[in-house]
Amino acid sequence: MTSTARPFLNRRLAEFGTTIFAEMSALAVATGSINLGQGFPDTDGPEEVREAAVRALRDGRGNQYPPGPGVPELRTAVAAHQLRRYGLAYDPDTEVLVTAGATEAIAASLLALLEPGDEVVALEPYYDSYAASIAMAGGRRVPVTLRPDGGRFRLDLDELRAAVTDRTRLLLLNTPHNPTGTVLTRAELAAVAALAVERDLLVVTDEVYEHLVFDEAEHLPLATFPGMRERTVTIGSAGKTFSFTGWKVGWVTAAPGLVTAVRSAKQFLTYVASGPFQYAVAEALTLPDSYFEGFREGMRVRRDILAEGLTGAGFEVFRPAGTYFITTDIRPLGEKDGLAFCRALPERAGVVAVPNAVFYDDREAGSPFVRFAFCKREEVLREAAERLRRL
Numbered sequence: 001m002t003s004t005a006r007p008f009l010n011r012r013l014a015e016f017g018t019t020i021f022a023e024m025s026a027l028a029v030a031t032g033s034i035n036l037g038q039g040f041p042d043t044d045g046p047e048e049v050r051e052a053a054v055r056a057l058r059d060g061r062g063n064q065y066p067p068g069p070g071v072p073e074l075r076t077a078v079a080a081h082q083l084r085r086y087g088l089a090y091d092p093d094t095e096v097l098v099t100a101g102a103t104e105a106i107a108a109s110l111l112a113l114l115e116p117g118d119e120v121v122a123l124e125p126y127y128d129s130y131a132a133s134i135a136m137a138g139g140r141r142v143p144v145t146l147r148p149d150g151g152r153f154r155l156d157l158d159e160l161r162a163a164v165t166d167r168t169r170l171l172l173l174n175t176p177h178n179p180t181g182t183v184l185t186r187a188e189l190a191a192v193a194a195l196a197v198e199r200d201l202l203v204v205t206d207e208v209y210e211h212l213v214f215d216e217a218e219h220l221p222l223a224t225f226p227g228m229r230e231r232t233v234t235i236g237s238a239g240k241t242f243s244f245t246g247w248k249v250g251w252v253t254a255a256p257g258l259v260t261a262v263r264s265a266k267q268f269l270t271y272v273a274s275g276p277f278q279y280a281v282a283e284a285l286t287l288p289d290s291y292f293e294g295f296r297e298g299m300r301v302r303r304d305i306l307a308e309g310l311t312g313a314g315f316e317v318f319r320p321a322g323t324y325f326i327t328t329d330i331r332p333l334g335e336k337d338g339l340a341f342c343r344a345l346p347e348r349a350g351v352v353a354v355p356n357a358v359f360y361d362d363r364e365a366g367s368p369f370v371r372f373a374f375c376k377r378e379e380v381l382r383e384a385a386e387r388l389r390r391l
Contacts, residue, residue: 006202012135019128020358024342029348034384036306036372039178040326043377045066045243046284046291053247053280062275063321068267070098070251071275073282077235078251079102081285085210086221088229088320094256101248101274102208107133108266109204109252110170111231114139117218120171121153125359125366126291127178127206127208134172142168143361146180152318153180153327157191166299171195176209179356179371180327181320183217185325201260203228208237208250209323211292217321223253230255238281241295243375247277271349298373299324302381309385315370324375328355331368333391338370349387 007014021038028035042303044050062071075092082088088098106129114120114300116138122130124143134141138289144160146153171192175184184192196203210219223232233254239245252262255363275340303319307326310317316329335341338355346352353370376379 003298008211012138013132016128016132016135020129020354022350025047027346028344028352031350031352033346033350033352034376034380036374036376036384037342037352039240039373039375040245041243041375041378043243046287049242049280049284049287050245052283053276056276056279061275064275066098066272066275066278068272069093069263070096070272071278074098074251074278075286076251077285078253079240079281082221082234082253085302086224088221088223088253090253091256095253095259097248097252097259097266098274098278099252099266100270101127101239102250103207104237104248104266104269104273105235105237105250105252105262106204106263107136108269110134110137110172110234111269112141112261112265113137113202113204113233114169114259117167119165119167120170120172121160121163121168123174123177124170124178124361125356126172127174128358130134130172130174131361138169139169141361145360145362145365146177146182148329150316152321153177153182155182155184155188160192161195164199164201166320168199168201170204172204172206173222174206176207176213176217176320176322178209178323179325179354179359181318181323181325183213183219183322184219186220189220189222190225193222193228193245193304196231197227202229202231204233205234206235208235208240210294212242212299212324213320213322214296214303219322226338231258233258238277238284240282241292242281244277246281247274247281249274249277253281293361302374302376302378305378305381306372306385309381309388310372312385313388313391315388324373326372326374328370328372329368330370336368338367342370349390350385351384 024037114137214230357366
């Protein structure tokens with residue numbers, strides 16, 4: 001009996017193995033280490049939001065398939081949130097689509113909007129699902145690298161312009177940016193918007209950390225800039241803002257034609273998901289401003305605890321303007337291989353982190369950088385900082 005020895009995984013996905021998050025989280029469990037690798041909180045979100053989910057279950061709302069676009073209550077709440085926060089008016093019936101988290105929203109958007117061979121310009125380093133989703137859609141990713149400059153990672157606008165060719169279909173942005181913590185400025189976003197209009201590009205913008213911006217930083221949706229509402233797919237999510245990442249409730253807001261296109265792909269992925277949780281998130285989005293301000297301030301305190309601990313342990317720290325991740329440079333510790341460093345760190349210090357190299361096409365460029373999550377209890381972060389001093 002002979003074998004063709006044909007690989008099971010298709011060529012588009014052959015470069016993507018098990019995600020680094022699964023590997024490092026398993027390592028945390030195996031070694032009993034503090035897990036600052038994967039970005040999930042170690043406490044639940046607001047009690048009233050959790051009770052809203054329980055109430056929906058008991059009342060029989062969402063226990064069967066919800067409507068394909070999402071339950072009307074959540075679509076209305078998303079539209080109201082966009083209007084109240086940013087002055088962006090969306091029709092809940094034609095311009096809002098609920099998804100199984102932001103990850104599905106990204107995948108569905110790229111599957112819907114790309115033809116095989118289309119180029120996608122994305123900011124590197126990028127969340128690993130971006131590269132996989134572009135590959136599944138048959139697109140070609142073109143990275144524009146954010147580079148360290150003055151204590152933050154900056155976008156080179158000239159490099160961005162040079163990356164756009166006649167084959168470019170779409171810009172894929174993430175601000176606030178994971179993993180670097182960069183928040184694109186008004187001037188940077190205005191330049192991106194002008195480029196998109198000039199070259200007639202679509203833009204998919206991942207804004208799941210919209211409520212986690214610190215200090216003087218300000219989150220400005222790209223869709224608010226001239227000429228961008230009709231060409232921008234904006235992606236949001238409940239997981240990062242309300243600390244219920246397991247509920248997997250995300251959404252898309254865009255012009256009707258774009259939402260229809262994304263829904264055409266999304267319906268053949270999960271079809272629908274997270275029924276009872278959609279009702280709970282609808283209530284969460286109506287929480288008073290004091291909730292969002294307190295949430296942001298609590299994360300800022302955690303950021304500062306971990307940043308000071310990492311600095312004291314000898315890392316070069318890039319203090320983030322947004323998200324709940326800190327990128328560090330390990331070269332001051334005499335290290336240069338972030339992947340090897342992260343695999344050894346649990347045994348050396350009892351802490352798990354993630355190597356940024358996995359978020360780069362150019363692994364060498366990302367090699368000295370390591371990401372730590374600070375969405376943990378303050379006492380956990382202090383203990384992690386103390387352990388890291390062993391280095």
